[in-house]
Amino acid sequence: MTTTTTVHPQVQPLLKRLQFRTLFGWVMTGLVSLCALLTLMPLFAVLGFVLVRGISRFSLDLFTKLPPPPGLSGGGFGNALIGTLIVVLLGTLISVPFGVLTAVYLSEFSNADARQKEIARWVRFGINVLAGVPSIIAGVFAYGLLVTTGIFGYSAMAAGVALAVLMLPTVIRTADEALKIVPQDVRWASVGLGASNYYTIFRVVLPAALPGILTGVILAMARAVGDTAALIFTALFSTFWPRSLLEPIATLSVLVYNFATVPYKPQQELAWAASFFLVMLILIASVASRLVIRRQVKR
């Protein structure tokens, strides 16, 4: 009571009261929050679903045993886990040297003259197109190039090449960006000390860009781990332990693809457990790459 009487007339309109714009603000805040929640839902739904369906089978056996033959229960996806690691590692070993050296060209050597710039523009364009290529195309490419020709046949090698094609754009783009962030001063300093271009790049520029490059490699690996289409007709599948890089090899994603739809319960459960494990693997990889970035920012 006393407060209302003491308010100066100039202050009166400043007091809070219910207006249309206040209401509108409330409604809109609610709407955007709802949309944000809805977009998060699929993530948690997927996580929750594979967790519920997959967790029941989680045990050490899962990682150490072979999948059971149809009709039997138990077993695990040990061979597929090792197969995935092998295939992704092969893809990484192929794509990282090519990718990083391409990025070195794009960022360090393509500014020399107009012709080089033009080449770099086309290379970047090509990488962008490659980044949009569906993984099944990468699979068909490796199939046509390495499997049907009999160079490798259905094998871990062919699968590694298919995955490398998928990983290449991510590796190149992130390495290119990471190299560009390295301050120009550092290059001048090194060259000013009488270092050659290559010495400068390998001793100063690349080490400085390493955290960024690692992030890109981890992200590319995360993509490769989960990819199925590139593997279906390159790696094929196997119910045995991997013995050689030139034989068909089991992988987690193809195991999910094969087992999810078969009419046997143990196989279906195995597919769910493998799905859960894959999702966790990708989650961990994403978090790890974040941590690498954060460390780089701190320095």
Added chain:
Amino acid sequence: MMNGATPQPEPVFRIENVNIYYGHFKAVRDVTMYIPKNQITAFIGPSGCGKSTILRCLNRLNDLIPSFRLEGKITYHGKNIYDPDIDPVEVRRKIGMVFQKPNPFPKSIYDNVAYGARVINYQGDMDELVERSLRRAALWDEVKDKLKESGFSLSGGQQQRLCIARAIAVEPEVVLMDEPCSALDPISTLKIEELMHELKANYTIVIVTHNMQQATRVADMTAFFNAEPTPKGGKVGYLVEFDTTKVIFGSPKQQATMDYVSGRFG
């Protein structure tokens, strides 16, 4: 300090009728001067007058800029360093550089100093070289207990002295300094200036500075550059006057120099 009457020491560099272009743009015209041995030569002048450009020509660092082109001669002990039979990488080993912003490598203090020596495949005692270079750069006492720490852990002034240590570790004959104190506080600046006086005994130093007091404090010789508008609407830098620091700041022969050093423009 010398005056105009004393005989000049042997020049390390002679810059003769140098014009510098970036593409079709003429950046600097008609520079003729010399850099005396074991002395400090300062380049002063307003922004955009080509001081840094000239400085970077002395160790062919401008070669990194694709459109760069130089006419005229820059001789180092009588040999034109722009001759086709000169290896620019070797030139930079003899003529070191310290930059405006301290730019240590993202490596340990030790590795920063050892970098240049590793470039030239130095076979001697690396620990000894690192210590000697850091001592000469007046930084040893501050960093001797943390040689393995990152070069970035140092303060700005320390980082700049680290860069000086890094530059002198390869035993160059000349050290070029491009506004080495412009990013530093007055105390660090003073330390670097004292350091330059000490380095003079072993090295020839060329410094670009915006700070005229600094030029009077450290330089034996001073070159004053200015920029003039071109008909096409750009600006071209040129050398106005080159003489002992005493003459440039006391009784310059050119009116433009007088105006600049007395603070009337620039």
